[in-house]
Amino acid sequence: MVTDCETSLSFLALNGFVATKIEVFNHDTQEYETISLIDEEATAVSFRTETLTNEEIDEINLLLYTKEGFMISNEAYHKLSMSQRNYEKLAESLADIRKDVNSLQQISLGTQSFEVEWFLGGDWKFLACVCGLGAAIATHPCIWCKCQLYDKYDKRKEWSLVDITKGARTIQEIDQMSRGRARADQRYNVKKPPLFPSIPLDHVIIDSLHLFLRISDNLINLLILELRRMDEIEKKQTFNNGFERTKFKHMAGWESFLNDTLKIPFNWFICKETKKLKWRDLTGPEKMKLFRNIDFTQILPNHSKSADIFTVVDTIYGHNRHAEFI
Numbered sequence: 001m002v003t004d005c006e007t008s009l010s011f012l013a014l015n016g017f018v019a020t021k022i023e024v025f026n027h028d029t030q031e032y033e034t035i036s037l038i039d040e041e042a043t044a045v046s047f048r049t050e051t052l053t054n055e056e057i058d059e060i061n062l063l064l065y066t067k068e069g070f071m072i073s074n075e076a077y078h079k080l081s082m083s084q085r086n087y088e089k090l091a092e093s094l095a096d097i098r099k100d101v102n103s104l105q106q107i108s109l110g111t112q113s114f115e116v117e118w119f120l121g122g123d124w125k126f127l128a129c130v131c132g133l134g135a136a137i138a139t140h141p142c143i144w145c146k147c148q149l150y151d152k153y154d155k156r157k158e159w160s161l162v163d164i165t166k167g168a169r170t171i172q173e174i175d176q177m178s179r180g181r182a183r184a185d186q187r188y189n190v191k192k193p194p195l196f197p198s199i200p201l202d203h204v205i206i207d208s209l210h211l212f213l214r215i216s217d218n219l220i221n222l223l224i225l226e227l228r229r230m231d232e233i234e235k236k237q238t239f240n241n242g243f244e245r246t247k248f249k250h251m252a253g254w255e256s257f258l259n260d261t262l263k264i265p266f267n268w269f270i271c272k273e274t275k276k277l278k279w280r281d282l283t284g285p286e287k288m289k290l291f292r293n294i295d296f297t298q299i300l301p302n303h304s305k306s307a308d309i310f311t312v313v314d315t316i317y318g319h320n321r322h323a324e325f326i
């Protein structure tokens with residue numbers, strides 16, 4: 001375990017997060033013990049306490065997740081931080097890597113030769129852009145198949161991420177479509193030639209942690225909307241008399257479920273200027289904790305769709321069970 005810790009901490013340090021202390025919970029004494037990792041006297045310590053932003057916490061979690069999930073070595077991990085999600089800019093900044101990826105298919109070491117297998121990872125926006133596809137709000141948003149958005153989805157059809165007879169895309173098809181002159185509605189959201197035509201789509205892998213975090217944002221917002229509906233304030237824009245918890249029982253129940261049951265600090269509050277209801281977004285680890293422990297019978301008692309909602313959340317959480325370290 002010590003080696004695991006050291007590997008993870010050194011990996012984080014290489015990526016810009018240097019740990020100075022770690023806290024370990026001692027089960028015998030039921031207390032936290034602090035282990036200092038640097039010589040504090042020799043280091044200038046800032047008295048300013050800075051809190052990590054949600055993005056920074058997400059970033060640390062992603063690094064740990066990548067490290068643990070793929071057993072990747074410090075040397076092998078190269079991250080591309082892209083602030084630009086524009087195809088032309090990406091094509092330009094990835095030019096060198098594209099050349100290497102497309103030409104380097106084999107490495108020879110002495111008498112042995114090794115096949116190189118390339119994988120492309122990232123979040124949805126990045127992968128769609130790099131694969132030559134348009135926005136996720138398009139009629140055919142999927143990176144891997146040509147299924148239409150759910151509102152036009154014909155349930156009798158079967159779709160596959162890899163089987164072309166069931167509508168799966170291929171990188172060659174994207175390439176051809178991008179060069180063809182088909183009408184916009186027959187291009188299946190293909191905009192440009194893929195930037196890595198030699199990497200097949202089954203080697204294009206979405207970062208499931210970020211995918212989970214974004215989906216959970218939507219689920220939490222929908223849940224809050226449902227709580228507002230049940231308290232009959234879904235249309236109420238301003239709260240001039242504060243937020244009366246005895247009147248809004250479901251909303252208050254959510255607040256106390258987070259605070260008391262899960263020990264996640266959460267408050268509904270009214271903005272002084274606008275009188276609108278506000279709340280903070282949960283961080284990555286808080287979302288994981290929430291979805292691991294969510295209890296709909298407590299939050300939405302007597303709700304007709306409680307069981308359906310539970311199934312949806314269980315399906316999503318099930319896919320993220322391996323992210324146990326959070």
Ligand SMILES: [Zn+2]
Nearest residue numbers: 142144145147
């Ligand atoms: Zn699909």
